[in-house]
Amino acid sequence: MLAVNVGPGRDSRFVSAEAVFTPAQAPGIDRQTDFFRYGAFGQFDWRDDPFGPRHGGSYVIQYTRFEDPRLGLHDFNRIDVDLQQYIGFFNRTRVIALRAHTRLTDTREGQMVPFYLQPVVGGSDDLRGFRPFRFSGNNSLVLNGEYRWAIFSGLDGALFMDGGKVFSRRGELNFRNLEGSAGFGLRFNARNRTFMRLDVGFSHEGFEVWFKFNDIFQQRPLGTADSQPIW
Amino acid sequence: MRHVAVLFFLSFSTLPAQKFYPDDPVEFELKPLPSADIERRRLSDYYDLIRHTIDTPGDLNRAHPKPVLAQGVNTLGEPLQGAWWVKRHYYKRMSLDQLVDGPGSDHAPSMQGRWTVIAAKTEGITPGFVMQDARGELYFVKFDPLTNPEMATGADHLSIRLLHALGYHVPENYLVEFSEDMLVLGKDVTVADRLGRRRAMTQRDLAEMLLKVAKNRDGRYRATASLAIRGKGIGPYRYYGRRRDDPNDFVPHEHRRDLRGLAVVSAWIGHDDCRAINTYDAVIEPNGAGHVRHYILDLGSTLGSGTQRPNSARSGGEYLFAWKPSALQLVTLGLAVPSWARARFPEIPSVGRFEYEKFDPGKWVPEYPNPAFLNRLPDDEFWAAKQILALRDDEIRAIVQSARYSDARAEAWLVECLVQRRDKIGRAYFKKVLPLDRFEIREGKLAFEDLSEKAGLGAAGPYAVQWLQLDNATASTIPIEGATSFAVPARGGAYKVARISSSRRANQVVDVSVRREGGSPTVVGIERRW
Numbered sequence: 176m177l178a179v180n181v182g183p184g185r186d187s188r189f190v191s192a193e194a195v196f197t198p199a200q201a202p203g204i205d206r207q208t209d210f211f212r213y214g215a216f217g218q219f220d221w222r223d224d225p226f227g228p229r230h231g232g233s234y235v236i237q238y239t240r241f242e243d244p245r246l247g248l249h250d251f252n253r254i255d256v257d258l259q260q261y262i263g264f265f266n267r268t269r270v271i272a273l274r275a276h277t278r279l280t281d282t283r284e285g286q287m288v289p290f291y292l293q294p295v296v297g298g299s300d301d302l303r304g305f306r307p308f309r310f311s312g313n314n315s316l317v318l319n320g321e322y323r324w325a326i327f328s329g330l331d332g333a334l335f336m337d338g339g340k341v342f343s344r345r346g347e348l349n350f351r352n353l354e355g356s357a358g359f360g361l362r363f364n365a366r367n368r369t370f371m372r373l374d375v376g377f378s379h380e381g382f383e384v385w386f387k388f389n390d391i392f393q394q395r396p397l398g399t400a401d402s403q404p405i406w
Numbered sequence: 407m408r409h410v411a412v413l414f415f416l417s418f419s420t421l422p423a424q425k426f427y428p429d430d431p432v433e434f435e436l437k438p439l440p441s442a443d444i445e446r447r448r449l450s451d452y453y454d455l456i457r458h459t460i461d462t463p464g465d466l467n468r469a470h471p472k473p474v475l476a477q478g479v480n481t482l483g484e485p486l487q488g489a490w491w492v493k494r495h496y497y498k499r500m501s502l503d504q505l506v507d508g509p510g511s512d513h514a515p516s517m518q519g520r521w522t523v524i525a526a527k528t529e530g531i532t533p534g535f536v537m538q539d540a541r542g543e544l545y546f547v548k549f550d551p552l553t554n555p556e557m558a559t560g561a562d563h564l565s566i567r568l569l570h571a572l573g574y575h576v577p578e579n580y581l582v583e584f585s586e587d588m589l590v591l592g593k594d595v596t597v598a599d600r601l602g603r604r605r606a607m608t609q610r611d612l613a614e615m616l617l618k619v620a621k622n623r624d625g626r627y628r629a630t631a632s633l634a635i636r637g638k639g640i641g642p643y644r645y646y647g648r649r650r651d652d653p654n655d656f657v658p659h660e661h662r663r664d665l666r667g668l669a670v671v672s673a674w675i676g677h678d679d680c681r682a683i684n685t686y687d688a689v690i691e692p693n694g695a696g697h698v699r700h701y702i703l704d705l706g707s708t709l710g711s712g713t714q715r716p717n718s719a720r721s722g723g724e725y726l727f728a729w730k731p732s733a734l735q736l737v738t739l740g741l742a743v744p745s746w747a748r749a750r751f752p753e754i755p756s757v758g759r760f761e762y763e764k765f766d767p768g769k770w771v772p773e774y775p776n777p778a779f780l781n782r783l784p785d786d787e788f789w790a791a792k793q794i795l796a797l798r799d800d801e802i803r804a805i806v807q808s809a810r811y812s813d814a815r816a817e818a819w820l821v822e823c824l825v826q827r828r829d830k831i832g833r834a835y836f837k838k839v840l841p842l843d844r845f846e847i848r849e850g851k852l853a854f855e856d857l858s859e860k861a862g863l864g865a866a867g868p869y870a871v872q873w874l875q876l877d878n879a880t881a882s883t884i885p886i887e888g889a890t891s892f893a894v895p896a897r898g899g900a901y902k903v904a905r906i907s908s909s910r911r912a913n914q915v916v917d918v919s920v921r922r923e924g925g926s927p928t929v930v931g932i933e934r935r936w
Contacts, residue, residue, distance in 0.1 A: 265747040266719030266759075269740050324740025328718070328726040332736060 177210040203289030208246045214239035227367035229267035233259045252281040272321040296339045299385040304356025304378025312341030331362040425881040431480040435488030439653040442696030447641040464646025464660040464777030476663035481931040491664040495571040496796040506808045508567035510578040515539045524592040533615045544634035549619035551714045556756035558706035559630045560809040565705035575701045578633040583626045637688035644682045646777035660777035667790030669779035673770035678721045679707040680772045710760025722770045756816040762826035767834045784838035785934045791835035795861045840914045845929045852892045876901035
């Protein structure tokens with residue numbers, strides 16, 4: 176069961192979203208509902224250390240079905256594919272970390288993906304040269320590449336490039352018209368686990384500075400009772 | 407205490423200054439003063455790391471225009487035997503059985519009856535417990551990680567024996583294999599949860615702890631059982647300064663030869679975790695007079711093992727943090743690849759990351775600066791190297807076999823690494839000083855061994871000698887004309903010095919002092935210069 180809470184904003188300094196966007200522009204903004212959610216996933220994981228991978232790969236595919244029993248307006252399917260590959264060299268003191276991540280949604284006629292469950296791109300974990308939630312649509316594709324190297328035992332440097340886009344039709348799942356960003360960062364480690372990172376991403380819209388307490392490609396635990404699925 | 411100080415002052419003031427005293431060379435430390443009242447002290451691991459990394463403490467040689475020579479040694483340059491170190495394999499050849507037994511073989515945990523767990527550590531990276539066997543002996547039991555069976559226990563077992571052969575005090579550790587039903591939970595045992603809160607330990611805690619450690623194919627657990635060191639534990643020693651509440655600790659640790667030489671030993675066995683937290687002082691009480699003995703322990707992080715995972719490739723190559731290498735990596739974006747990062751390690755889970763091709767004994771460093779290691783001089787290195795080179799291939803092999811690796815590759819690789827690293831140490835440190843030792847007067851001639859030649863690393867000779875007459879009261883010397891053979895000259899008084907040099911080693915000299923006592927001359931002093 177997924178309970179969501181959508182309603183008018185309470186901070187008078189800002190215009191409430193439903194006053195700016197219509198339900199056609201932002202499906203689900205006018206009426207609140209809850210979801211019944213179920214799905215399945217498969218994962219092949221051969222990373223050397225899931226909490227601080229320097230070699231190996233993790234390949235996940237996840238199907239999720241969202242049903243809107245209250246309004247009957249927002250039933251949809253979602254497929255997530257997350258591919259991570261780590262190529263360590265020089266005794267894994269240098270790592271090429273690659274990720275491809277796509278989220279595809281599918282609705283029947285008359286159904287819509289609510290705006291708050293639509294794939295978004297932009298922010299600290301994907302397109303780091305853009306502000307959070309910069310792009311949203313029914314489908315998304317994000318590509319990340321990082322070169323990481325050990326500066327000293329507790330600190331890695333990183334150079335990265337990100338590409339991504341959102342798109343309305345699944346047929347547009349390709350590498351055309353990608354938004355791009357690039358930048359550099361620092362990864363603070365303890366016992367080979369990144370506990371803090373600083374990323375500076377640049378794009379044609381400017382630059383963003385991110386100070387985060389997670390690994391850039393971090394996944395939530397899969398298939399456990401006390402946690403949400405990975406996305 | 408004031409009376410003792412006054413007595414010392416009076417004693418020294420009445421002694422004439424002289425180079426050698428009648429009882430030189432002294433073999434043992436002075437009879438220790440009672441020190442049973444020393445209180446246990448604790449040391450913060452993190453504080454130690456930060457303190458040594460940011461501003462290394464101690465009286466460092468790099469701060470002196472002329473380095474401070476090692477102290478706590480006799481006139482032959484040997485550390486005094488006692489609380490820190492004793493003469494073993496190099497000085498009196500040990501048998502294979504003695505080398506394999508190491509610090510002891512008589513107190514293995516009893517396999518008769520059950521082991522009572524009386525304390526446990528279930529959280530953190532190194533699960534383990536304290537148990538009492540049926541005879542009432544206490545043991546600290548430590549395991550291998552799931553990913554690397556036999557790695558940490560094997561490393562600990564071997565390094566204990568190697569350090570023992572080299573003269574250091576180490577605990578009696580035993581490799582044990584046992585099944586879960588050997589264990590019974592004692593009364594009132596507590597464990598700390600993730601937040602550090604203590605609670606009663608349950609059988610389930612014990613079972614969960616055993617799930618985190620490696621198990622043999624036969625379902626039994628392999629572990630290291632370390633016999634509790636006798637006496638009163640008073641915490642670790644530091645690698646600098648003195649322990650002010652120990653009246654027998656009067657040589658600053660950073661100037662002790664045995665601790666300076668430990669740098670070379672640590673490099674040999676890859677003991678990058680050589681720091682205060684892995685040492686232990688105990689007040690032992692032979693004949694009722696308690697005094698401190700200094701131990702090295704927790705050697706599971708050696709020989710490529712990082713205890714809970716293979717050691718980092720960086721181990722021994724660089725400190726955890728140092729300004730220059732870090733700045734270089736930052737500026738070059740990692741394109742300046744250090745030598746250690748190019749090392750090749752075979753995939754042997756029970757060994758971890760241990761190799762010899764990139765090993766450079768002179769550049770090897772522990773995880774963070776160690777004042778005693780930083781202060782080492784060529785004669786300290788020579789002292790350690792000569793002991794390491796005294797371990798022959800078959801002796802190393804016998805010790806490694808005793809770790810009972812189920813993977814034959816592990817045994818072969820460790821033997822090869824230890825032999826190759828040993829030889830690299832010989833090549834590095836027998837070059838810095840004339841590699842001559844075991845001086846004695848034989849049939850009226852000064853005899854000695856060229857340790858480099860003996861080890862098959864090439865001789866530094868031919869050697870030339872010039873005898874000098876020594877005024878023992880002033881330490882001044884005068885050449886004895888024509889005395890340029892190794893025969894001890896009849897002329898020149900009671901004390902003479904043989905100044906040995908080699909045309910192939912400019913600036914390297916060994917001065918061997920000889921005293922004629924009655925009719926037979928004996929070697930009383932060795933000084934090396936480089």
